[in-house]
Amino acid sequence: MRDPEQTRQKILEVSADEIHRKGFNATSLSCILARCEISKGALYHHFANKMELGYAVFEEVYAPAFIALWQPPVEAEDPIQGLSDFFSSMSKEMSCDELVCGCPLNNLCQEMSGVDEGFRIRILAMQQQLNLLIATNLSRVSSQLQTDLDFSQVAYFIVSTFHGSSSLSKSSLNKELFDKVIKELCRYMGQLKR
Amino acid sequence: MRDPEQTRQKILEVSADEIHRKGFNATSLSCILARCEISKGALYHHFANKMELGYAVFEEVYAPAFIALWQPPVEAEDPIQGLSDFFSSMSKEMSCDELVCGCPLNNLCQEMSGVDEGFRIRILAMQQQLNLLIATNLSRVSSQLQTDLDFSQVAYFIVSTFHGSSSLSKSSLNKELFDKVIKELCRYMGQLKR
DNA sequence: AGTTTAACCGACCGACAGGTCGGTTGCAAA
């Protein structure tokens, strides 16, 4: 019955969901405890404090999921097509509820980057890793692309637009505005080809 | 000595700055009171509660400032050039501290749209107003632009990218990433012309 | 001068946050 590792994973999983929905500060420990059906003592046995729990969620849940999400489309034979399909399927298949929660990385960046150094450096590292991933794979097919493109610049641009569009969908409470931006993003990416 | 209107304005001004820097929830009334050098009673004489204060800040400070900021570049003879100059001067002239605070509208959207309906509808209205402003002015010079452009779609795309880039700059703590995205955004806008 | 009232004061309140700590429980090794 007693399984410390499972307890820890459960805490991480529930915390990740709560933080995704409400943000880090608005997430209360008591809410996590209730959903996990454990005591405060159990949580503080596994994590030193709320911050450390947040860092653990980032490193053990968000970061791996983030890479697992972006890597396949970017490493497709045609990364432009891969990303276009990726974004399009997102606006088609994703439920409105999920969409409105936004990207966990972007949410945390907005909320915590300016407040806590520990979150900032982790988020920055993640963004640079994603940027490198995209830029590398664009340069891989550079022969099919316009000349004089700054791949890193293009990669940051694509991710920024994606994050900005997920922000938009929060206020509209439906996918309409999100879809519009994604359409234009796909059109932009198509123009990268020569 | 006693000037209720001045007191009210001072509260709005200080609150706007605090909310911009820390976000709505993280802004404490006691901090506002200290900076204004007034008592809690004075604040609650002018505003019913924290939410109403937030709405007043949005409507009387953020919204006018937002329109005053975007209108001139968009209504320039050449809106594409106007926006390019607008964005470029932003990344040049803005101090790093200001940049890291992000756009008040985008910040509030991220933080409050999913939590409070009153904020959500105000933010949505503001976004639609801005979108209309940009789309209208793009269609004004449509003869100089590519055919088959969806102006509303393009407008949402531009604003999304801008907001996304301001999010990025929070984690990097300098203008580097912001500049990159803005450069690519200007390149994209240039391509809108035929 | 007296009266009224908007403007303002600040002590106080309950709710809830994150965090602590002495005690209990279950399991595994000796």
Add this chain to the structure above:
DNA sequence: TTTGCAACCGACCTGTCGGTCGGTTAAACT
């Protein structure tokens, strides 16, 4: 079977938050 300790419990602590309210002050009007 006993014992040691990781795992877990939950009452309690301190601090801060938004919000209340009875009282005071200044100024405008009669």
